[in-house]
Amino acid sequence: MRRWNGWGEDNLDYPLDAKALAFLAERIGVGSPGHEISLHEVLGKVRESSWTESGFDTSAETRLRHARGQSYRDWLALKYGRIGPVADAVALPANHAEVETVLRDAASRGARVVPWGGGTSVVGHLDVIEAGQPVLNLSLERMNALLDFDPISQLARFGAGTPGPRVEAQLRDRGYLLGHFPQSYEYSTVGGWVVTRSSGQQSLRYGRIENLFAGGRLVTPRGSLSVGGIPASSAGPDLRELVLGSEGRLGILSEAVVRVRKLPEREDFHAVFFPTWDLGVEAMRHLVQSDLPLSMLRLSNETETETQLTLAGHEKAIAWLKRYLKLRGSGARPVMMVFGLTGLNREVLRSRREALTLCKLSRGVHAGRMIGQGWAKNRFKGPYLRNGLWKFGYGADTVETCINWPQATGLMRAIEQTAVDAFAADNERIHAFTHLSHVYRQGCSIYSTFVFRSAGDHDADFARWQRLKARVSEIIVAHGGTISHQHGVGTDHAPYLEAEKGALGMDLLRACARELDPAGMMNPGKLFA
Amino acid sequence: MRRWNGWGEDNLDYPLDAKALAFLAERIGVGSPGHEISLHEVLGKVRESSWTESGFDTSAETRLRHARGQSYRDWLALKYGRIGPVADAVALPANHAEVETVLRDAASRGARVVPWGGGTSVVGHLDVIEAGQPVLNLSLERMNALLDFDPISQLARFGAGTPGPRVEAQLRDRGYLLGHFPQSYEYSTVGGWVVTRSSGQQSLRYGRIENLFAGGRLVTPRGSLSVGGIPASSAGPDLRELVLGSEGRLGILSEAVVRVRKLPEREDFHAVFFPTWDLGVEAMRHLVQSDLPLSMLRLSNETETETQLTLAGHEKAIAWLKRYLKLRGSGARPVMMVFGLTGLNREVLRSRREALTLCKLSRGVHAGRMIGQGWAKNRFKGPYLRNGLWKFGYGADTVETCINWPQATGLMRAIEQTAVDAFAADNERIHAFTHLSHVYRQGCSIYSTFVFRSAGDHDADFARWQRLKARVSEIIVAHGGTISHQHGVGTDHAPYLEAEKGALGMDLLRACARELDPAGMMNPGKLFA
Structure with a gap:
């Protein structure tokens, strides 16, 4: 079962070993065991629900399990039992039409609606803002199936609540993949990716969710709206791009059509070390500006390189590397790049050669596949x-x-x-x-x-x-x-959004929300107040 | 000088030859010389301007030359002298601040504003809608310079009125190009491309203008708004995407930052013939879904293939081709594909080989580079x-x-x-x-x-x-x-936009326009009534 107050399945543990503890002790001091309140105790703190209509789940545990995401603020709330406001009920619609019904019900009760996909937000998207009205969590977790598949246009329509592994499993059966791998992949959902403008670890090949999202259906308080569905268009502003990043303020995305591709023949990950950060950055830039078809590029700075190699037990590799780089007249704080190659066998081999040639121009030293494959294996841990x-x-x-x-x-x-x-x-x-x-x-x-x-x-x-x-x-x-x-923005980043969008830009976003949600019932407080 | 009632420079003519006339006579009958009214006569029909403020051009000829685009409706209006409403004055601001001043002036006079970039719209973007208020053409033609260039981020900031050839000339001096080549390239402008969501002939390599437009400044009746400027973001809906395709309804794009790249080493264009349309389409799809780095792909249907080859004097090629395809057991109406390859020498040669291998699977016959290079040479004619x-x-x-x-x-x-x-x-x-x-x-x-x-x-x-x-x-x-x-949409496509955007989608677009332009002064009638 999924942990109620932490990440992942409760039978999966990756404890820190002695080496990691010694490393942390040296860097930041020894910690004292973290506070952890029991589920039983927290359930006692969940307020009574005033929701009386049937067809909704009002149990304290269900409401608690939908009340918080994975931000550090959420983490502290759960670990210390400072649970804060919890929704009055959880709706679990099974399809687009049921989402419409839930929104109508909510509107008729003057309720506010907080959508819930996989509960993995790290910026407060799931916060319940107290304002006197009843609050409903609308969970999309039952809407997790592949609804339609078109191999000619390479399109797949999913229920918005489909989590990463179920997306890929249903596509893999047909010889296809989506290729969207955020670190939250295990639980985050296709709909959540869209409404928070998510990006996966291999976006270099597959694109951000903006590129993968071909269109979908949005249930708004004023009715349903279909967006996209066409490969490209010059017919006015692209409304897909308003749904992308809308964080529930415009309505509930019930279904998403995504662009898929055939499963690749081969996938490799390589590590390359650079004597300095600046040389590593230079190589990154040259690689991405060279049009080489890499599927992933990641450059760890000096401290991350050292931390990762130490925790992964690669001290010998570090010692060797430092010696090697010193011999070549470099400093002693190397940085590590991992790059991914995905595609046909011949493309993977060719791009590897070309990428390594480019890396050499910035004094990169190829360290083979072991570290890179290790990264790939542990990418969701x-x-x-x-x-x-x-x-x-x-x-x-x-x-x-x-x-x-x-x-x-x-x-x-x-x-x-x-x-x-x-x-x-x-x-x-x-x-x-x-x-x-x-x-x-x-x-x-x-x-x-x-x-x-x-x-x-x-x-x-x-x-x-x-x-x-x-x-x-x-x-x-x-x-x-x-x-x-x-x-995404959620509540944690909302105060900083205007610096980026401008005052008129914020007005535009508010005008869009007001147009589709005149009563302001949809996920209040997220993106903007 | 530029033609006032047709396309292009008036010293450039590509007259039809006898072969073309015979071809048309056979297909649709002989025509009688087209009606053509003189500039002098049309100028006599341009109504007096009531605009009195200085600093604007109110001459009949300037106003006429900004009154119409290149739609067939515009064409008929100019050829027959049915000129219709013309703006009262033309403003020619030189920079962002002057655009702000012009909009303030227009607002204070209760005027409506029709923006003008290169005057190449084919869907009625430039129509002056009569509604009792004075009308101002805001022409960006003086804002045609490269304002800023960052070779590290490969970004270039241009005045929005910079036409295609000036964009590329200013970049070429620095070893870079944008790569946006719509057929209107000779006159259309970077700002016009953005606000109409244009696509160039080599969008397969360079991307649509949505991909090239990194950000810009919009002067709205409520003040200026900067959008974009960041490589990618999950911070809420992307406001760049509201400016793209806004067709003047939200304000005037004064400056655009675009993503540029280094000039390619080599560029080739090849022709391939397929025995049937369906096989040609199959090959197109396989090529684009194969990730091959082509820069352009174009498939002419049976009639276009025949028309092009006849008009280009390739009858011998057609005869040979038909015979060849017949020998191979195919029908007698072949279709022609042209594909482009752009990049490093070795990439161009490799991709050519791989593209031709894929074409062969759909029974494509390579016809060398002559036809393709001919297409490239005549691409803007x-x-x-x-x-x-x-x-x-x-x-x-x-x-x-x-x-x-x-x-x-x-x-x-x-x-x-x-x-x-x-x-x-x-x-x-x-x-x-x-x-x-x-x-x-x-x-x-x-x-x-x-x-x-x-x-x-x-x-x-x-x-x-x-x-x-x-x-x-x-x-x-x-x-x-x-x-x-x-x-784009303009006036010609406006009645059909709701079929695509939905009623709620149209409401969203109207809400955005209302927010930034409460008085409805910006390019009325375009996109929506």
């Missing part, structure tokens, strides 16, 4: 580590952005330094490391991870995290980065 | 042919759409048959031919050309064209195609 860290008294959070190439390094360093400074105010250290994982001709994403000690107290932990989040978010928008490249 | 046709009493118009693969052939045949039927009602024949020129994994564009005789009378010509346009547009939306893949 990251979130499980948070469970393991907490047991030993450590919290973890991530932030991410995207910016043009010339600003990338400056912003990356500023994010890490800001995080360090935010914790230094409490005389605490923070272990901050970063990678660039989504690259474009124009620029790249920046994804930073922070590991720090828990204070052992909800309010202290929350205050520290709030300061961290605010300062880092301010630095990101001050540099001109987006407040989110792949997680 | 098409619109000039309209001048030549009119001289001999023939009109020409085109329609285009985009649809998923399974519906493409049915819709292509239906468009041509509908056109034939529309003219048969007047006992006139129409020469209709079609190509697929923009291909996607999901489907393709369909571009049909119609050549027919002029009745020698404005009202008769207009009535015939109206019937043709209406019937074909109805067929397109009835099949589920977009009302425009690359020309």
Whole structure:
């Protein structure tokens, strides 16, 4: 069964080993076991539901399990039992028509509706905002089937609540794949990807969800709206692009048509080391601007490289590498790139050769496939580590952005330094490391991870995290980065959206929401107040 | 100087030769010389301007030259001198700040504003709708410079009025190109491309303007709004996508940042013949779904193949081809594909080999580079042919759409048959031919050309064209195609937009326009009433 207060299935554990604990102790100090309240105790705190209509699930446990996502704020709420407002009922419609009925019911009761896909939001999309009205969680988890498949146009229509593994399993049976692999893949859903503008780890090949989403059906308080469905059009603004990133404010996406492709013949992942960060960035940029058909490109900075190799038990590799790079006159803080190749056998082999040739121009040293294949094998395990860290008294959070190439390094360093400074105010250290994982001709994403000690107290932990989040978010928008490249806005990023969209841009978004949802019943507080 | 009532520079002529005239005479009958009123006579019909403020051009000729685009309706208006409403003045701002001033001036006079880029619209974007208020043409032609260039992020900022050749010339000096080549390239502008969602002939490599447009500045009646500028973002709906296709309804795009790339090493175009249309379509689909890095793919149907080869003087090639295909047991109506290869030498050679191997699987016969290079050389001459046709009493118009693969052939045949039927009602024949020129994994564009005789009378010509346009547009939306893949909506396609966007979708577009332009002063009647 899925954990109610952490990531993943409760029979799956990836505990920290002695080496990892020693590494953390040295970097940020020894933690004391993380606070953990029992499910039973939390259920006692869930308020009574006033919802009386039948056909909805009003049990405390169901409501609790839909009340929170996976943001660090959510994490603290669940671990400490500060559960906050919970919806009055959970609706579980089975298809588009039932979604319409639920919205009508909700409207007639003056209820507000918070949509729920896979519950993996890390930015507060699922928050219940208290405002006196009843609140309904609309869960799409029963809408998880492939509804239609067109191999000629390479299109597949899914219920919006279909999670990653079920998307790929249903396509694999037919010899196809979607190729959308966010780290939340195990639980996040096709509809959730669309309404939060998600990006998968291999977006370099398959595209962001904007490219994969061919169209869909949106149930709004004013009725249903179909968008897209045509390969390309110049007939006015593209309404698909308003649904993408709408975070429930315009209505509920009930079905999504996505662009699929045939399963690839072969997939390899390679690691390359560079003597300095700047050379690694240069190689990343040249690779993506060269049109080489790579499926994935990721560059870890000095600290992430060291952290990953240490935790993966590659100390010997590090020692060898440092020696090798020193012999070649380089510094002692190498950075690691992993690149992926996906396609026909001959393409994979050819692109490998061409990519390695380009890497060499920036003094890259090929380290073979072992590390890269290891990355691929463990690609969805990251979130499980948070469970393991907490047991030993450590919290973890991530932030991410995207910016043009010339600003990338400056912003990356500023994010890490800001995080360090935010914790230094409490005389605490923070272990901050970063990678660039989504690259474009124009620029790249920046994804930073922070590991720090828990204070052992909800309010202290929350205050520290709030300061961290605010300062880092301010630095990101001050540099001109987006407040989110792949997680969305929710409530956590909402205060920073205007810096990016402008005052008139925010007015446009509000005008769209008002048009389809005049009563303001849809996911209030997300994107904008 | 540019023609005031036809396409192109007035010293450039591509007259029809005897062979072409004989071909047309056989297909649709002999025409009688097309009506042509003099500039002098038309200027006499331009109404007086009531505009008194200085700093605007109110001369009759300037106003006439900004009053019409290149739609067939515009063509008839200019050729017969039925000029219709003309703006009261033309504003020619030199930069973003001056655009702001012009909009403020216009607002203070209660004027409506019709933006003008290169005057190449073929769907009525430039129509002046009579409604009692003064009307201002806001021409961007002075805003035609490269303002900023970032070779690291491969971004270039242009004044929105920069026409194709000036875009490419300014980039070429720096070793870069944009690669956006619509047939209107000679005059159409970067801003016009954005606000009409244009697509260039090599969009397969360079992308549609949606992909090339990184961001820009929009001057709205409520102030300026910057959109985009970040490589990718999940921070809410993408406002760039509201500006793309906004056709002046939200404001004036003053500057556009576009994604550029290094000039390619090599570019080749090849022709391949297929024994039947269905085999040609199969090959097109396999090519685009194979990830081969082609830069252009175009498939002419039987009639277009025959027309092109005849008019280009390739009768011997046709005779040879028919014989060859017959020998191989095929029918006698072959279809021609042209594909383009752009990039590094080695990539071009490799992709040629792989593309031809795929074509062979659908019984394609490679015909070398001569025909393809001829296409490339003449790629922007098409619109000039309209001048030549009119001289001999023939009109020409085109329609285009985009649809998923399974519906493409049915819709292509239906468009041509509908056109034939529309003219048969007047006992006139129409020469209709079609190509697929923009291909996607999901489907393709369909571009049909119609050549027919002029009745020698404005009202008769207009009535015939109206019937043709209406019937074909109805067929397109009835099949589920977009009302425009690359020309936009304007006034001509506005009645069909709701079929595609839905009633709620139209409400969304209107809400956006209302938000930024509460007084409804911006390009009224375009996209929606």
